[in-house]
Amino acid sequence: MQTQKLDEQLALQLIPPLWKTRVQSTEQFGSFETIDWIDPQLLAEIGQIKRFIERWKADREFRKQVAIDPYNACVLYGLKVNPEDIRPKWDKNFASSSEEQIAEQFPLLKLFDQFYDQHLERAVDVGIPISSSANSHFWAWRERQIARVGSQVKAYVHREISHFTNAFELSKGCSVGCRFCGVAAPRLNDIFIYNPENAKLWREVLENMTSILGSAFQGSFCYWATDPFDNPDYEKFCADYYAITKVFPQTTTAQALKNPERTRAFLEFSKKKNSLFNRFSILSLKMFEQIHQEFSPEELLTVKLVLLNDEAEDIKAHTGRQRERNLQEGIADKELPDQGTIACVSGFLFNMVERSVKLISPCNANERWPLGYIVYDQGTFTNADELNNLIERMIRDNMPLTVRPYDLMRFREDLKYENLSDGFQLANKVKTFKFVNDPYWSDLGKMIYEGNKTAEQITQLLAAQGVLSDQTSYYLNVLFERGVLDSEPKP
Template identity: 55%
Template sequence: MKTKLLSLSHTKRFIERYHADPNFREQVSRDPYRAIIDYNIKADPEEIKALCDTEFTKENENKFSDSTFLRNYWELAEQIRPQKIRSIANSPANSQFKAWRSRQIARTESQFLKPVCDSIIHAPVCFELNKGCSVGCWFCGVAAPRLSDIFFYTPENAQLWREVLELIKELLGEAAGAGFCYWATDPLDNPDYEKFCSDFYEVLGMFPQTTTAQPLKDPSRTRSLLKLAGEKGCPLDRFSILSLKMFNQVHEEFSAEELAFVKLALQNEGSNTTKAEAGRTRKRNLKKAEKDSKTPYQGTIACVTGFLFNMVDRSVKLISPCNASDRWPLGYIVYDEATFSDAKQLKILLERMIGDNMPLTVRQSELMSFRSDLEYESLADGFQLSTNLKTFRFRYDSYLNELGEIIHNGGKTAQEIVSIFDSRNVLPAYIFHNLNLMLEKGVLDDEPKSKLSQILVTS
């Protein structure tokens, strides 16, 4: 088993180098055998090429279709994807929260490309244990402010922390274990981060994944954290790689085996990965677009559909991913937000947020309208709503065409719409059924009508 892990970890190292380093990619195309020798990678370049070059894979499909090596590598690759975390996140105990989260997922599936959707776990909760971040990445998708305060593991804070965790467990059940302890922060800015994670594990049954841009700040601490996470069954950790120099240093400091279950998020110049158009990246590209008369592609790095806590401020927001926009420049919608003083008050706030924002069915007094990003088209037997990625069709009924027109024109509550059809002897239950179907599919506009908004993105 150890020999197999060594082999596969070196294959992973080759793939990381291939995607991070343009000079290595060029060298592999010229002389792959020399490349792996120069970089001390213990791997077969022919089999590895099948992982890097899709055209090569197609041309040699028969040669590699029975490759044990490739099957083993794909098995390892699956282990460092967030599948386990996603499956846990999919089972919130609260029925209103579960239905609301499902609607948000349905919405995002018509707004993001499939690879983006596949990477978003829609975690039900996350916690910031600092206020701001010391790293200051120019591309930060959530525009983290500068580090200004830390939630230390004092007796008072530790008690509040465990009480909050217990409350989240009571509310969400085992799904809360899919949460994590960073957002617009770097976990390793908090000297007590491991203590908070250990409490998280004790209360919620999962050791939270870590993503840090500071694995080299204190390598011995990083090793200890990875060891602790591995012992507690954490399925995934990540290092954000900010430069090719940092990439080289990480590979020098940590062996291939040490990083076998650590994903490197390649943010360095020269990598063949792209950055989401949100936060500071969006602000920078918008300025460039004004100069070049081009509109940049929008995006997000947000992966939470649920509660975002900042333990320093004792604040909580209800959020979900969206394409970054003028209103939501950080790539997530803020549905609600509040501050709390203790767990007792927090419970009241969370129950209020659920009650206000997560109806199981459409509310009779609520104005009905379609999402603003959907293109409406009337059909002879109904209507359809489309983005450039997905089309929703509501058809095969004589009343659906008019129902779609009424909602598209706006200005009517659910009860008013029902009354229009009731005067024509159409049962209210039928209209509510169709309105609830639209709610379930995530096509109805549910963005907050108040002035909830995100902070301005600063450089």
């Protein structure tokens, strides 16, 4: 975009008056659980702030222009926002201000943050009860995975990982072919068309999974190493999903511009079904400009733009194809990369074309798990009954509620063990776990560190020292629940 100097007086005429004089109190707006009842004028203003922040994050040149002359920058980029209303978003001098201070000084920004947080950041947390499940084994397994991931990735990455419970690929491969694809999607080579046979299987799979997982199944979505809009029947699959689960799945597409009318109709459709939010992946600055031209701020209110263009502030995760590129350029795997995964499922990953299922959970990508997720188990099915048996077998094999006597007891490889006078500690760059204040911890830690004994063998050895088996069992299960025991499948 061409930049030119604009007279400040003219800028002030073009930009609306300071909103903070109009928005006196945030109390009147209450909670933003749905947006339909919010004053359209306020929504328009929120949409403009969202647009400013997207531009700020996506466009290096805009960031430079704002630093020089924020009013000019807004006018030149067609943003109907007064930069003074949202100064903390672009002025580093506010970096150390508390949320309360900012909220007090910038009430409109508080409203925006409230809206954004509720609709685009924590929508999954507030909208889907995925932490509860009819299946206690699945629920406990997920809790252990979440505990493990929380001690393996940076805090900001962990906050972003929603740990959805299921993902469904409705095609094989992806037509977009992003060079940084974090899940290294292969080329598109087959599509799960909504024909009578596939539609029947789809509905049976959804019904069976709902009956196995209960409400946790609502935390699912219908893409992975695929783009939803590669499937011409994507909307029909979503409609079935909604009819059976009563929740409309969130969608992320890199093809919002491929057929804008389809995209627009899909946004309308998902809104009617109370969809929580959708996301558009932005692959270049040109695409960013086109999205802002094609869709109005109001249309994008509950669409999060995932900024993957080179000029964006966000880093590319070291996983999948980006990891391959990094390795070729001499950037090795690190114990703690800035972001080493884009995986966001602790649960089942289906490919409906292959009729396959994997049990997965995120990890930092490495040689063994180059796509940024651990595959605990996998299998194929030909019909819904077989799928039921397969899922039940995976739950039985991988999701005990407590340590089993025959389980080999070892600490996770990424944790450094250290014996202490009254116990032991396990540490990596993210977290230090201390198990102390009881001499039995020390003996138990040493035995697990050796890595060659089962739970039963450890229980017997400690029993010979006078430790009750209940006590050993309790301690082993504390470690189990904290996610510090190695649970990765054998290579």
